[in-house]
């Protein structure tokens with residue numbers, strides 16, 4: 001019997017497979033997609049996620065554009081903070097990298113890791129249960145057994161739904177993104193730029209090769225059923241964003257996701273662990289999802305020996321670490337969205353952060369994973 005079956009080879013599942021394989025475990029990794037595959041995302045990886053990639057010695061392969069901090073544009077002005085203190089190579093930094101490249105790099109690294117059997121184009125349809133325990137999955141109609149099953153199958157996790165554990169946050173939020181290659185003579189960007197507007201947010205991530213990603217996030221009803229139209233209208237309303245896009249060429253189709261935020265409504269049964277977005281997806285307005293996926297995988301790998309013996313204590317420790325990181329982003333995200341919906345409060349916050357520039361840093365460092 002295999003040690004661990006992982007369903008889903010996004011950042012959570014693929015990085016877990018690499019970490020477990022390198023620790024000597026036997027792993028089967030399944031993904032319904034074939035790589036490279038694209039997916040809607042803001043593509044900004046925070047310093048905590050970069051730290052996990054560094055520990056896996058994958059930062060060179062992932063490459064990406066270094067990100068130095070976050071700037072919020074609100075009520076006609078802006079406030080900015082770096083990710084933390086430190087000089088040169090020691091300064092914490094994020095990375096902007098396209099998902100099509102990031103995920104393909106992680107998949108390739110997982111597939112060549114000793115002990116990992118990676119199969120793409122393979123869909124998990126259900127779970128195997130014995131005596132109240134999950135003992136495996138059904139992949140393309142075939143039963144596959146393991147000592148531990150990890151469902152890392154994303155925010156609309158089929159395995160979580162099969163267990164009746166799906167919970168979607170209300171009001172529902174939606175997101176859409178496109179890539180643009182900017183004109184060569186434009187000043188390069190190095191921060192994640194977030195425009196907090198009434199009813200929606202725009203999100204810009206600098207990427208390699210003069211590209212940027214522009215995403216729009218909104219409550220479902222803000223786009224009145226036309227998220228693509230909303231995206232174009234909202235971008236056109238921001239003079240600074242319009243300026244950044246002067247002479248730019250759109251390099252990808254608009255791609256969206258709904259709902260943005262979901263989680264598990266209860267604990268998983270023994271034998272199964274939910275990881276990454278399948279455990280809980282956070283609002284992209286704090287750019288935390290990728291880092292949470294990578295951090296969750298890192299913690300799981302550290303506890304793997306004890307988890308495979310069925311240790312309840314190890315499971316509690318793992319769940320506490322996984323869920324606490326999610327709570328930090330939920331809390332920060334709720335704060336940012338509260339400002340987006342209340343112009344007076346936003347104006348006060350902007351003035352406060354402008355008057356005391358250091359006051360924003362702890363929040364950005366916390367989001368970044370300090």
Ligand SMILES: Cc1cc2nc3c(=O)[nH]c(=O)nc-3n(C[C@H](O)[C@H](O)[C@H](O)COP(=O)(O)OP(=O)(O)OC[C@H]3O[C@@H](n4cnc5c(N)ncnc54)[C@H](O)[C@@H]3O)c2cc1C
Pocket residue numbers: 007008009010011012013030031032033040041042043044045046122123124125152153154155157158159175176177205215256257260275276277278281282284287288289290291293
């Ligand atoms: C608009 C938007 C903007 C975002 N911006 C950011 C950002 O800037 N920064 C950030 O950190 N996060 C951002 N996120 C969140 C980020 O995309 C997710 O948190 C991240 O993808 C979670 O990784 P994961 O590995 O858990 O799941 P996923 O990346 O969703 O991977 C799940 C994998 O499971 C596979 N799968 C699904 N079902 C099955 C099945 N039944 N059988 C086999 N395989 C299956 C899928 O093919 C997929 O490869 C954003 C999300 C959206 C929608």
